[in-house]
Amino acid sequence: MxxxxxxxxxxxxxxxxxxxxxxxxxxxxxxxxxxxxxxxxxxxxxxxxxxxxxxxxxxxxxxxxxxxxxxxxxxxxxxxxxxxxxxxxxxxxxxxxxxxxxxxxxxxxxxxxxxxxxxxxxxxxxxxxxxxxxxxxxxxxxxxxxxxxxxxxxxxxxxxxxxxxxxxxxxxxxxxxxxxxGDVEGSTPDLHGKRVLITAGGTREAIDPVRFIGNRSSGKMGYALAEAAQKRGADVTLVSGPTALAAPDGVTVIKVEDAKGMHEAVLANRPGQNIIIMAAAVADYRPTITYWQKLKKESDTIKLELSKTVDILADLGRLKNGTRLIGFAAETNDHIENAKTKMSEKNLDLIVVNDASAIEQDSSEIKIIDKQGKIEEHPELSKRESADRILDAVLRL
Ligand SMILES: Cc1cc2nc3c(=O)[nH]c(=O)nc-3n(C[C@H](O)[C@H](O)[C@H](O)COP(=O)(O)O)c2cc1C
CATH class of the missing domain: 3.40.50.1950 (Flavin prenyltransferase-like)
Structure with a gap:
């Protein structure tokens, strides 16, 4: 070649x-x-x-x-x-x-x-x-x-x-x-010269050395976005929670474990990014105490106190300076209303909303909402196809 x-x-x-x-x-x-x-x-x-x-x-x-x-x-x-x-x-x-x-x-x-x-x-x-x-x-x-x-x-x-x-x-x-x-076969290099940071996967909040609070996120959406952006010529950094997926070629991957690690990695890599897409399912709460030794099965019940994790999206929204910031909302009810609230609270440019049942699946039905409240609806598409539709919407901003 x-x-x-x-x-x-x-x-x-x-x-x-x-x-x-x-x-x-x-x-x-x-x-x-x-x-x-x-x-x-x-x-x-x-x-x-x-x-x-x-x-x-x-x-x-x-x-x-x-x-x-x-x-x-x-x-x-x-x-x-x-x-x-x-x-x-x-x-x-x-x-x-x-x-x-x-x-x-x-x-x-x-x-x-x-x-x-x-x-x-x-x-x-x-x-x-x-x-x-x-x-x-x-x-x-x-x-x-x-x-x-x-x-x-x-x-x-x-x-x-x-x-x-x-x-x-x-x-x-x-x-x-x-x-x-000068191009990637079969794709348009419309993101050439752009730096895109994407987060993917869920986070694990440690309870003790072997147990954690996690979620069902597979990372498929974030990895599909990273592959799509890379194919369209972007310089892609993927901050990923634990997942079984292989990183797309040519993408810089930073592996993290918990919300704190993801917060640090995202903020450290934020300067110079043109687009940040937060597709990761970051834990909202973590155990207040992480036990350094494995908890023993002794009492019939145990109480686990949880504390709020750092809000990565809110920090990015506050710091944003010309960067396009895109968030995700996986909802079980009041999808549009909840997504719109999240979008204004976090100062996002776009929010992608889907039903929480799409987690772990290979396809999803997404809606892309912009600041003016315009809703772009997409039928059930593979996550890779959805990724391209999301990037199209970002480019239209
Ligand atoms: C064993 C060894 C490993 C080094 N590894 C690195 C490295 O990975 N990256 C780096 O920027 N500098 C590294 N350095 C320091 C550079 O060698 C040093 O800054 C040097 O002036 C670079 O010269 P160059 O940039 O002209 O090749 C290393 C130095 C030593 C002695």
Missing amino acids: LNGKTIIVGVTGGIAAYKACELVSRLKKQNADVWVVMTREATKLIGPITLRTLSGNPVVTDLFADELAGLPVPHIALAQKADIIIIAPCTANIIGKIAGGIADDALTTIVMASTARKLIAPAMNCEMWRNPLVQKNVNELRVAGHEFIGPEAGKLACGVEDIGKMSKPRAIVKQAIKLLA
């Missing part, structure tokens, strides 16, 4: 540098002409010879190296012939350098000299990623047209479970194919 395409893979000094091997080999399998450019720090983490062997081309590590494979000024020749530059893993340092217009090594010079598309796969410690300066640089690069994939949540090299992992090489290749095609 990448026949005739020249791809520069920038490898920087992150612990995930070894994953560049799989990325290069996957790109080669797609018949791309792959050139690897490494920073000095990257060469300390992985040997250029490995990447030279996998790519079949010399590896650029030095801006001032002598003539390279018949290219007299390698950085300019490569910058001009590239169809896409993928930087994976990309350190906080390189993000900062590119955003700051610095070109003091082979990679940043090539990036600056190239008009090719740029796809950046950041990988770093969670606090580095959350650092406001890093986020500011990321936003500046996005505005300048650089595409980002990831980072994702998972077990980081420093041992913590948090955001910062490089996206999977398979997902990066898929995203590169999509960017080079």
Whole structure:
């Protein structure tokens, strides 16, 4: 699928540098002409010879190296012939350098000299990623047209479970194919350049180490929305409660457990989002006390005191600054009335209402209500089809 395409893979000094091997080999399998450019720090983490062997081309590590494979000024020749530059893993340092217009090594010079598309796969410690300066640089690069994939949540090299992992090489290749095609087969890229944050699934509020208060949400609606938005060209972040569903390719997934975790993940990822769709079924109440040891079956009855959880949607409604905010209402009665109340209380732009019986199902009958009270009714559709109808309505806002 990448026949005739020249791809520069920038490898920087992150612990995930070894994953560049799989990325290069996957790109080669797609018949791309792959050139690897490494920073000095990257060469300390992985040997250029490995990447030279996998790519079949010399590896650029030095801006001032002598003539390279018949290219007299390698950085300019490569910058001009590239169809896409993928930087994976990309350190906080390189993000900062590119955003700051610095070109003091082979990679940043090539990036600056190239008009090719740029796809950046950041990988770093969670606090580095959350650092406001890093986020500011990321936003500046996005505005300048650089595409980002990831980072994702998972077990980081420093041992913590948090955001910062490089996206999977398979997902990066898929995203590169999509960017080079300029479109996704069979879909309209009408969300291209838009950042969309979607929540999905239910939350689990711990009672003790083995028990929780949960709900029946399967995550199907949120995952369908994430897939639809990604296919329509959006840069999608999916904050997901526990579910058995596989994450759609190319989507950044942040896994959370409870309402508090979802609140933190959503607020941390809120800046820079154009659209936020809250499809998750977040618990309204959690046990006031979480027991650290498993409760024993002793007395005939036990009392469980519950406290209100944080209201994510209300916080988003208060903070919203140009972001389109879409909520969901799963109701058993007075559907429209309840949904309209929720919409005005939470300062939403749209609310999607369905019957609570649609939870766990593959299809649903949805109504989309806007601020003016206009109701768009859809017959029973698969959740994937409903997702497209919802995105159509968001785009009409
Ligand atoms: C073992 C090790 C692992 C590192 N992993 C990362 C990382 O994953 N992400 C990151 O941004 N920096 C990481 N660093 C720090 C960078 O290597 C450092 O900021 C360096 O200046 C980056 O150089 P470069 O961006 O030119 O490749 C790591 C450093 C060491 C020693």
